Amino acid sequence: MNELDEARAQASALIKKLGLKAPPVPVDRLAKVLGVRIEYTPFDDELSGMAFIRDGKPVIGVNSNHHPNRQRFTIAHELAHVVLHRAKLEATVMIDKGRNFIPRDSISAEGIDPLEKQANAFASELLMPERLVRQVLESSRDIQDDDYLIGMANRFRVSLAALQFRLARL
Numbered sequence: 464m465n466e467l468d469e470a471r472a473q474a475s476a477l478i479k480k481l482g483l484k485a486p487p488v489p490v491d492r493l494a495k496v497l498g499v500r501i502e503y504t505p506f507d508d509e510l511s512g513m514a515f516i517r518d519g520k521p522v523i524g525v526n527s528n529h530h531p532n533r534q535r536f537t538i539a540h541e542l543a544h545v546v547l548h549r550a551k552l553e554a555t556v557m558i559d560k561g562r563n564f565i566p567r568d569s570i571s572a573e574g575i576d577p578l579e580k581q582a583n584a585f586a587s588e589l590l591m592p593e594r595l596v597r598q599v600l601e602s603s604r605d606i607q608d609d610d611y612l613i614g615m616a617n618r619f620r621v622s623l624a625a626l627q628f629r630l631a632r633l
Contacts, residue, residue: 470581473546474539474588478595486595487620490538493589494523499545501538503527512537514544516553521545532622536586543585548578591619591629606630 464472477493494501499521506512506526511533513524523541525534544552599615606612609623616626 466577466581467584470543470547470585471588474543474585475592477546477589478592483592483595486591486599486618487535488539488590488592490535490542490589494538494542497521497542497545499523499542501525503534512541514541514552521549521552530622532616532620532625535590535620536622536625539586539589540582542589543582544578547581547585551578587625587629587632590621591626593633595619596629596633600630 477497478488481488481493481496483489491501501523503525505528506524508526508528511526511529515522515524523538523545525537525541527534529537596619599618600606612626612630613623616623619626621629
């Protein structure tokens with residue numbers, strides 16, 4: 464199993480643990496179950512969020528200026544860092560604010576960094592679990608029908624682009 468499959472498997476295990484039967488996945492509730500605090504703050508527009516350790520506890524900072532669907536993806540992505548990369552999170556220190564976090568750099572932004580790819584795979588599986596996507600997807604429907612896809616994206620509370628990306632991977 465490669466690292467992306469492992470990330471997806473971890474997300475899938477969390478979905479099973481929640482006993483979720485239908486979308487949308489309550490990522491805020493899942494964070495709480497995992498002992499992760501979520502804080503909403505107006506960041507610069509380029510920064511969606513960050514995960515860090517404060518006083519030994521994981522915290523996810525989310526850009527309060529972003530659309531709620533974007534915030535959900537950010538929470539899922541940052542949960543991945545907490546679940547998959549906790550040791551790296553705890554070992555990385557940001558001196559000026561006294562917080563540990565995985566810094567975002569140009570490699571992270573390009574989507575080629577292995578940790579970011581894992582976090583995106585985890586987030587995609589967490590928000591749009593394959594089992595639930597297949598359950599909701601009507602086999603008779605044309606997945607090129609934008610109205611149908613928009614309705615499906617709304618049901619999962621994700622962006623149309625995120626849903627289309629996920630469907631292309633299934």
